Amino acid sequence: GQSLEQPSEVTAVEGAIVQINCTYQTSGFYGLSWYQQHDGGAPTFLSYNALDGLEETGRFSSFLSRSDSYGYLLLQELQMKDSASYFCAVREDDKIIFGKGTRLHILP
Amino acid sequence: EAGVAQSPRYKIIEKRQSVAFWCNPISGHATLYWYQQILGQGPKLLIQFQNNGVVDDSQLPKDRFSAERLKGVDSTLKIQPAKLEDSAVYLCASSRTSGSSEQYFGPGTRLTVT
Numbered sequence: 001g002q003s004l005e006q007p008s009e010v011t012a013v014e015g016a017i018v019q020i021n022c023t024y025q026t027s028g029f030y031g032l033s034w035y036q037q038h039d040g041g042a043p044t045f046l047s048y049n050a051l052d053g054l055e056e057t058g059r060f061s062s063f064l065s066r067s068d069s070y071g072y073l074l075l076q077e078l079q080m081k082d083s084a085s086y087f088c089a090v091r092e093d094d095k096i097i098f099g100k101g102t103r104l105h106i107l108p
Numbered sequence: 109e110a111g112v113a114q115s116p117r118y119k120i121i122e123k124r125q126s127v128a129f130w131c132n133p134i135s136g137h138a139t140l141y142w143y144q145q146i147l148g149q150g151p152k153l154l155i156q157f158q159n160n161g162v163v164d165d166s167q168l169p170k171d172r173f174s175a176e177r178l179k180g181v182d183s184t185l186k187i188q189p190a191k192l193e194d195s196a197v198y199l200c201a202s203s204r205t206s207g208s209s210e211q212y213f214g215p216g217t218r219l220t221v222t
Contacts, residue, residue, distance in 0.1 A: 033209040034149030042112075042199065042213035043151065087150050095164050095205035098143075 002026040004090055004099035011105040012078055020073045020102045028052035032064050032071040037101070038084045046073070046086075060104040078106055112214035114200050120220045126188035129217045132181070133202030139163070141211065142175055142185050143199040151199055157183065160208045169213065192222045 003025045012018035031050035035043040046048065049055055049064035049071060061074040077081055085101040113132040121127050133140050139158050143151035156163040156172065160180040170177070172191070177183040181195055197218050201211040 030207070031209055038134040042215050043201075043211075044213070064218045089150075089209070091207060091209050095153055096155060096209060096211065097153070100148075100150050104168070 002090065002091060002092060002097050004088055005099065006086075006099045006102045007047065007099070008108065009103045012075075012108065013107050014078055014080060016078050017074065017076050018078060019103070019106065020075075020086050020088075021038070022071050022073075022099060024069050024071075024088070024090050024099075026090050026092050028092045029066070029069075030093070032062075033089045033091065033096070034060075034062055034073045035087045035089060035098070036084050043087060046093075075104075080106055081107065082106055112200055112202055114217055116196075116217055117142060117215060118175055118218050118220075120222065121190055123221050124189040126186065127190055127219065128184050128186045128189075129198050129200075129219075131183045131185070131200030133183075133200070134212055137169035137202035137212070139202055139203045139206045139208065140177055140183050141201040141203075142183070143201065144218070145197045145199055147196070154185070154204070161211045167187055180182055187219075192220075192221050195219055 006022045033048040034046040037043045047062040058077045064071040083106045085103045089098045129167040142154045145151045153170045155165040158203040175185045199216045200214045203211045
Protein backbone atom coordinates (compact mmCIF):
# COMPACT_ATOMS: atom_id res chain seq x y z
CA GLY A 1 0.00 0.00 0.00
CA GLN A 2 0.89 3.63 -0.11
CA SER A 3 1.63 6.01 2.74
CA LEU A 4 2.71 9.62 3.00
CA GLU A 5 3.94 11.25 6.18
CA GLN A 6 4.07 14.99 6.78
CA PRO A 7 3.87 17.00 10.00
CA SER A 8 0.35 17.94 11.00
CA GLU A 9 1.26 21.51 11.95
CA VAL A 10 4.16 23.93 11.56
CA THR A 11 4.48 27.44 12.97
CA ALA A 12 6.78 30.14 11.61
CA VAL A 13 7.25 33.90 11.80
CA GLU A 14 6.37 36.34 9.05
CA GLY A 15 9.40 37.04 6.86
CA ALA A 16 11.13 33.82 7.87
CA ILE A 17 11.77 30.56 6.01
CA VAL A 18 9.94 27.30 6.68
CA GLN A 19 10.41 23.78 5.39
CA ILE A 20 7.62 21.19 5.24
CA ASN A 21 8.85 17.63 4.92
CA CYS A 22 7.18 14.67 3.28
CA THR A 23 8.21 11.04 3.28
CA TYR A 24 6.44 8.49 1.21
CA GLN A 25 6.15 4.78 0.67
CA THR A 26 4.61 3.66 -2.55
CA SER A 27 5.08 1.40 -5.53
CA GLY A 28 5.23 2.69 -9.08
CA PHE A 29 6.42 6.16 -8.02
CA TYR A 30 6.48 8.79 -10.74
CA GLY A 31 6.85 12.05 -8.85
CA LEU A 32 5.94 14.26 -5.91
CA SER A 33 3.74 17.31 -6.08
CA TRP A 34 2.65 19.98 -3.62
CA TYR A 35 -0.70 21.70 -3.22
CA GLN A 36 -1.83 24.65 -1.12
CA GLN A 37 -5.30 24.91 0.36
CA HIS A 38 -6.68 27.90 2.24
CA ASP A 39 -9.51 27.38 4.68
CA GLY A 40 -12.73 26.86 2.77
CA GLY A 41 -10.89 26.94 -0.54
CA ALA A 42 -9.88 24.46 -3.19
CA PRO A 43 -6.41 22.91 -3.39
CA THR A 44 -4.17 24.73 -5.84
CA PHE A 45 -1.13 23.22 -7.52
CA LEU A 46 2.26 24.57 -6.43
CA SER A 47 4.96 22.31 -7.86
CA TYR A 48 5.92 18.91 -9.18
CA ASN A 49 9.23 17.03 -8.94
CA ALA A 50 9.84 13.97 -11.06
CA LEU A 51 13.61 14.00 -10.75
CA ASP A 52 15.96 14.47 -7.83
CA GLY A 53 16.86 18.00 -6.96
CA LEU A 54 15.43 21.41 -6.24
CA GLU A 55 12.78 23.21 -8.28
CA GLU A 56 12.29 26.92 -7.61
CA THR A 57 9.19 28.97 -8.35
CA GLY A 58 9.36 32.41 -6.84
CA ARG A 59 9.29 32.24 -3.05
CA PHE A 60 8.49 28.53 -3.10
CA SER A 61 10.94 25.71 -3.79
CA SER A 62 10.42 21.96 -3.78
CA PHE A 63 12.99 19.23 -3.38
CA LEU A 64 12.95 15.51 -4.10
CA SER A 65 15.27 12.64 -3.23
CA ARG A 66 13.97 9.47 -4.83
CA SER A 67 16.57 7.28 -3.12
CA ASP A 68 15.41 8.52 0.30
CA SER A 69 11.68 8.59 -0.62
CA TYR A 70 11.69 12.13 0.73
CA GLY A 71 10.81 15.58 -0.37
CA TYR A 72 10.17 19.00 1.06
CA LEU A 73 8.51 22.29 0.29
CA LEU A 74 10.48 25.41 1.20
CA LEU A 75 8.68 28.71 1.64
CA GLN A 76 10.79 31.86 1.87
CA GLU A 77 9.95 35.40 2.94
CA LEU A 78 6.78 34.17 4.59
CA GLN A 79 3.70 36.32 4.27
CA MET A 80 0.51 36.14 6.30
CA LYS A 81 -1.33 34.99 3.17
CA ASP A 82 0.80 31.83 3.19
CA SER A 83 -1.20 30.60 6.19
CA ALA A 84 -2.84 27.51 4.74
CA SER A 85 -2.63 23.74 4.59
CA TYR A 86 0.02 22.20 2.36
CA PHE A 87 -0.36 18.71 0.91
CA CYS A 88 2.28 16.54 -0.62
CA ALA A 89 0.97 14.09 -3.19
CA VAL A 90 2.61 11.21 -4.97
CA ARG A 91 1.89 10.21 -8.51
CA GLU A 92 1.52 6.45 -8.66
CA ASP A 93 0.77 5.16 -12.14
CA ASP A 94 -2.20 7.19 -13.36
CA LYS A 95 -3.45 8.53 -10.05
CA ILE A 96 -2.44 11.04 -7.40
CA ILE A 97 -2.47 10.14 -3.71
CA PHE A 98 -2.56 13.00 -1.22
CA GLY A 99 -1.03 13.17 2.23
CA LYS A 100 -3.01 14.37 5.24
CA GLY A 101 -1.61 17.87 4.98
CA THR A 102 0.45 20.26 7.09
CA ARG A 103 -1.25 23.24 8.64
CA LEU A 104 1.09 26.25 8.44
CA HIS A 105 0.55 28.95 11.08
CA ILE A 106 2.32 32.26 10.57
CA LEU A 107 2.95 34.61 13.46
CA PRO A 108 3.31 38.35 12.88
CA GLU B 109 -9.95 30.23 -19.09
CA ALA B 110 -12.88 29.37 -16.87
CA GLY B 111 -12.11 27.13 -13.91
CA VAL B 112 -13.78 23.95 -12.73
CA ALA B 113 -17.41 24.59 -11.83
CA GLN B 114 -19.32 22.69 -9.16
CA SER B 115 -22.80 22.88 -7.76
CA PRO B 116 -24.29 23.08 -5.29
CA ARG B 117 -21.75 24.69 -2.96
CA TYR B 118 -23.52 23.48 0.18
CA LYS B 119 -26.01 20.72 0.87
CA ILE B 120 -27.62 19.50 4.07
CA ILE B 121 -29.57 16.26 4.01
CA GLU B 122 -30.79 13.67 6.45
CA LYS B 123 -29.28 10.20 6.58
CA ARG B 124 -30.80 7.74 4.13
CA GLN B 125 -31.66 10.54 1.72
CA SER B 126 -30.04 10.87 -1.69
CA VAL B 127 -27.96 13.71 -3.09
CA ALA B 128 -26.27 14.55 -6.39
CA PHE B 129 -23.36 16.81 -7.20
CA TRP B 130 -22.49 18.29 -10.57
CA CYS B 131 -19.12 19.21 -12.04
CA ASN B 132 -18.08 20.93 -15.25
CA PRO B 133 -14.32 20.64 -15.88
CA ILE B 134 -12.02 23.04 -17.67
CA SER B 135 -12.66 22.97 -21.39
CA GLY B 136 -10.41 20.49 -23.16
CA HIS B 137 -9.44 18.57 -20.04
CA ALA B 138 -9.81 14.89 -20.76
CA THR B 139 -9.48 13.67 -17.19
CA LEU B 140 -11.96 14.34 -14.41
CA TYR B 141 -11.62 13.34 -10.77
CA TRP B 142 -13.97 13.23 -7.82
CA TYR B 143 -12.37 13.47 -4.38
CA GLN B 144 -13.80 13.26 -0.88
CA GLN B 145 -12.11 15.47 1.71
CA ILE B 146 -13.00 14.93 5.35
CA LEU B 147 -12.14 17.78 7.68
CA GLY B 148 -8.46 17.74 8.62
CA GLN B 149 -7.48 15.21 5.98
CA GLY B 150 -6.19 15.23 2.44
CA PRO B 151 -8.39 14.65 -0.59
CA LYS B 152 -9.19 10.99 -1.19
CA LEU B 153 -9.77 9.90 -4.78
CA LEU B 154 -13.21 8.38 -5.33
CA ILE B 155 -13.26 8.01 -9.09
CA GLN B 156 -11.21 9.09 -12.09
CA PHE B 157 -12.55 9.41 -15.63
CA GLN B 158 -10.58 9.60 -18.85
CA ASN B 159 -13.07 11.12 -21.31
CA ASN B 160 -16.21 9.09 -20.52
CA GLY B 161 -14.42 5.94 -19.34
CA VAL B 162 -13.54 5.02 -15.76
CA VAL B 163 -9.80 4.80 -15.06
CA ASP B 164 -9.99 4.10 -11.32
CA ASP B 165 -12.91 3.66 -8.96
CA SER B 166 -11.24 1.38 -6.44
CA GLN B 167 -12.11 3.64 -3.49
CA LEU B 168 -15.68 4.40 -4.50
CA PRO B 169 -18.21 2.78 -2.12
CA LYS B 170 -20.21 1.31 -4.95
CA ASP B 171 -23.09 0.16 -2.77
CA ARG B 172 -24.09 3.79 -2.27
CA PHE B 173 -22.01 6.00 -4.55
CA SER B 174 -22.27 6.27 -8.31
CA ALA B 175 -20.78 8.62 -10.87
CA GLU B 176 -21.10 9.18 -14.55
CA ARG B 177 -19.56 11.29 -17.27
CA LEU B 178 -21.76 10.40 -20.19
CA LYS B 179 -20.52 12.77 -22.89
CA GLY B 180 -16.96 13.05 -21.66
CA VAL B 181 -17.49 16.58 -20.38
CA ASP B 182 -19.48 17.26 -17.24
CA SER B 183 -20.06 14.70 -14.53
CA THR B 184 -22.42 13.89 -11.68
CA LEU B 185 -21.68 12.09 -8.43
CA LYS B 186 -24.59 10.59 -6.51
CA ILE B 187 -24.94 9.21 -3.01
CA GLN B 188 -27.92 7.04 -2.23
CA PRO B 189 -28.59 6.48 0.63
CA ALA B 190 -26.38 8.88 2.55
CA LYS B 191 -24.77 8.00 5.87
CA LEU B 192 -23.51 10.30 8.61
CA GLU B 193 -19.91 9.46 7.70
CA ASP B 194 -20.45 10.87 4.20
CA SER B 195 -20.31 14.39 5.65
CA ALA B 196 -17.34 15.92 3.84
CA VAL B 197 -16.36 18.27 1.03
CA TYR B 198 -16.65 16.70 -2.40
CA LEU B 199 -14.08 18.12 -4.76
CA CYS B 200 -14.05 17.82 -8.50
CA ALA B 201 -10.80 18.30 -10.37
CA SER B 202 -9.66 18.07 -13.97
CA SER B 203 -6.40 17.77 -15.84
CA ARG B 204 -5.31 17.70 -19.47
CA THR B 205 -4.15 14.12 -19.32
CA SER B 206 -4.65 11.10 -17.09
CA GLY B 207 -2.34 10.98 -14.10
CA SER B 208 -1.21 14.55 -14.51
CA SER B 209 0.23 15.92 -11.29
CA GLU B 210 -1.16 19.35 -12.11
CA GLN B 211 -4.83 19.12 -11.35
CA TYR B 212 -7.26 22.01 -11.22
CA PHE B 213 -9.84 21.84 -8.46
CA GLY B 214 -13.31 23.26 -8.25
CA PRO B 215 -14.60 25.05 -5.12
CA GLY B 216 -16.17 21.85 -3.78
CA THR B 217 -19.53 20.93 -2.35
CA ARG B 218 -19.77 20.82 1.42
CA LEU B 219 -22.16 18.02 2.38
CA THR B 220 -23.61 17.71 5.84
CA VAL B 221 -25.58 14.57 6.67
CA THR B 222 -27.69 14.82 9.81
